[in-house]
Amino acid sequence: MSAILPPASPVWWKQPLDRVEATWILLAFAWCLVMFFMMPYWHIFGKQNLSNEAYRTSPEMFAKKAQAMVDQSTVRTETAEKVPVVHPPAGSDVYLIARLWQWWPILELEKGKSYRLHLTSMDYQHGFSLQPENINLQVLPGYEMVVTVTPNREGSYAIVCNEFCGIGHHKMVSKLYVK
Ligand SMILES: [Cu+2]
Numbered sequence: 001m002s003a004i005l006p007p008a009s010p011v012w013w014k015q016p017l018d019r020v021e022a023t024w025i026l027l028a029f030a031w032c033l034v035m036f037f038m039m040p041y042w043h044i045f046g047k048q049n050l051s052n053e054a055y056r057t058s059p060e061m062f063a064k065k066a067q068a069m070v071d072q073s074t075v076r077t078e079t080a081e082k083v084p085v086v087h088p089p090a091g092s093d094v095y096l097i098a099r100l101w102q103w104w105p106i107l108e109l110e111k112g113k114s115y116r117l118h119l120t121s122m123d124y125q126h127g128f129s130l131q132p133e134n135i136n137l138q139v140l141p142g143y144e145m146v147v148t149v150t151p152n153r154e155g156s157y158a159i160v161c162n163e164f165c166g167i168g169h170h171k172m173v174s175k176l177y178v179k
Contacts, residue, residue: 050137051147052146052147053145053146054144054146057120057143062095062118062144063097065118066097069105070086070105073086073089074086078106081102083104083105083106083174084106085107085108086107087108088107090110090113091113091115092116093115094109094115094117094118096117096118098119098120098121098126098172099121099123100122100123101165101168101169101171101172103173107177108176108177108179109149109151109176109177109178109179110178110179111154111179112151112152113150113151114148114149114150116146117146119144119146119147120139120142120143120144121139121140121141122141124166125138125139125140125165126139126163126172127139127161128162129160129162130157130159131160132158133157138163153178154178154179155177155178156175157176157178158174158175159173160172160173161173
């Protein structure tokens with residue numbers, strides 16, 4: 001049998017398996033297993049696959065907590081949309097909302113302090129990608145993702161959405177400050 005010509009016998013799946021084909025299937029399967037076990041390996045020994053927690057929530061419940069933080073800790077606003085920049089107390093719970101097509105608010109964290117970062121989406125699936133650190137988290141509506149973060153380098157980081165979420169996806173960028 002060849003990949004170019006139609007199969008000689010219509011019942012092609014009953015033909016004996018060619019040695020070359022079996023070898024390739026075996027190689028591909030072995031590689032799948034390698035990649036599968038790399039996931040827990042990198043979680044334990046790598047630096048990118050974070051331990052996160054997930055809880056059920058609703059957009060209203062989450063928005064209330066995010067709004068309370070914004071009311072208490074806003075230090076200024078940025079961009080044409082006047083997105084609040086929030087400097088929450090060190091060690092506190094911080095909230096970040098993903099929605100079409102914006103991250104809200106902008107967080108300003110302190111170096112060497114730990115925070116509980118809560119993430120949710122108000123509408124569809126988004127992806128939290130922190131650059132240049134290359135930290136990636138799924139952001140899903142109805143779920144609250146929580147990670148404990150301790151920024152170890154000062155500066156301005158970029159947050160980009162890395163799940164295609166519609167016509168304004170490419171504009172869904174924001175910042176995270178570490179002081
Ligand atoms: Cu998005």
